[in-house]
Amino acid sequence: MSQSSALIRKLRTTTDLDDDDIAAIERLPMVPRDIPAQEAIVREGDRPGQSCLLVEGFACRSKTADQGRRQILSIHIAGDIPDLQSLHLKVMDHDVTTLCRCKVAFIPHDALRSLCRERPAVAEALWRETLVDAAVFREWIVNVGRRPAPQRLAHLISELRERLRLVGLSTDDEFQLPMTQLDLADALGLTPVHVNRVLQVLRKDGLLEFRRQVVSLSDADRLMRLGDFDSLYLHQNPAT
Amino acid sequence: MSQSSALIRKLRTTTDLDDDDIAAIERLPMVPRDIPAQEAIVREGDRPGQSCLLVEGFACRSKTADQGRRQILSIHIAGDIPDLQSLHLKVMDHDVTTLCRCKVAFIPHDALRSLCRERPAVAEALWRETLVDAAVFREWIVNVGRRPAPQRLAHLISELRERLRLVGLSTDDEFQLPMTQLDLADALGLTPVHVNRVLQVLRKDGLLEFRRQVVSLSDADRLMRLGDFDSLYLHQNPAT
C-alpha cells in the first residue's frame, strides 16, 4: 500500500483520472516522516516549500486569537493534504498540528506544480480538494455561529464519522478519535468544562459515548438529526 | 472600464499575468445583468452552469441552519466571483444573495474551463482566489468561535475596510456598507438586538459610526486593535 493510496482513492471518487494521471501522482517525490503527537507540522508565518500528505493519523489546523484563545479550523485524516493551499498562498495563515503520532509524506511544491502543468485533470482534482476544504470551513462557520453546544458537538461527530467512513476508518457505530475534551472545545468554540457537561448529557440520552479516544454511537441517525447534519457539503457524491 | 477590470486588477496584484493572459480574460463571454437588492443569485442545491462576477455592489454568501437561523459566510464586493467554486463543485452548498442593487456578469463554466486549460497562469490565479476565500472563512471561524461581540464586530468592519481599500472603494475613514443590523447579526452569529447594543458602545467609545449604510471610523487603528485584526489572512501582499 503506497503512501498516496488514500489520496488517490479520494481523488478518484469525485474526479475522472486516467491511468497516466494516477501513475504521475504515484511518481511524485515524497519524503516520509513520522511525527509525534501534538507537534506542529507547519506554523502561521511559515513559507513552506512543500505540502504534507497525511498518510496515517489525525491532524488539525488552528489559529490563535487574542490572549491565546485557540480555535481549531478543521480535523484531518489519512489522505488529506492539510496545507495544500500553501502551493499558491506563500505564507501560512494558521498552524497545522498533529493530534496523535502521524505518518506524513512531504511533497515538494515544485513537483506538485509541474504535475499540475502536465496533467490538467490532476490539477483540477487538487483544486477541487481545496474547494471541499473551503466547503467544510463554511459549515463550521454555521456550526460555531448558529448552533447551541449539544448540536455543535453532534454535528462535529457526525462529520468525522462520515469522513472516516468514506476512507474505511469507521464502522457504522465506532471510531477512533485522538482528541481531548480540550481539543473538542477548541474545535467548537466552547470551554472544556462545558464540553464535558454536554458529553454527559449526550451520553445520558444514549446518543454518544466517548472514552479512551473512542467514539461509540448507538443511534447515528439520531445524532445526525440532532446536529442538523447534511453531508452535501462534503461533496463526496460522485454523481454531484 | 470593462466589466472584468476589478477582477483583473485583483488577480494582477498577486499573480504574474502576461498580456495574453489579460487579453484572454477580457475575451471571456460575459452576460451582464442588473439584480435588485435582497435577491438570490444562486441557491443551495442549484447546479449552476456559470459563475457570477460581481461588477458593482455588495453580495453575501449564507447558509441556513435549523429553524431558519441564517449565517452569513462572507461579504463580497466588486471584482469578486462569489460562486467560483461551482466550477468544480457541481452542487451549491449555500446561497449567494445581493445586499443591494448589483451589476453582475455571468461567465459560462465552459469558457472558464477552456481558459484554464489554455492559460495555466490564469488557472493558477483563479485557484488562488478560491484559496483566499478559504482563508477568509478560516478567519471567520475564529471570529464567531473565539471573540466576544464587540471584537467580532470590530474585526468584521476592519476586514471590510481593508478589502474595500484594496479596490479603491474606501477612503481611510469612511465607506458605504449596505447591510442592516440584522445582516450584521447574521454575519457575526449574534442577534440584531445585541448588535444594536454593541454598535452603541463602539459609537460611545468613538470607534465607529454606522448610519444610513455608511461606516465612519475616527480611529481605524484602534478599531483594528480591538478586533485583533491582522490583514495577513487576506493574502493581498504581492511580496508574500
Added chain:
DNA sequence: CGTCGGGTTGAGGGTGATCAAAGTTTGTGG
C-alpha cells in the same frame, strides 16, 4: 397620513463562561 422596514429600549432568563478543587487516567522513569 398610514404603513413598513429597520432601529432602539427595557425586563428577565438561560446558555455557557469562569474559577477552583478533587478525581482519574496516562505516561514515564526508577
Added chain:
DNA sequence: CCACAAACTTTGATCACCCTCAACCCGACG
C-alpha cells in the same frame, strides 16, 4: 512493575454575556 507526575476529566458554585420577548420609535415612501 511500581511510583509518581502530568495530563485530562469531573464536579460545584457563581457570574456574565448574550438571548428572548415585547413594545415603541423613527424615517422613508406610497
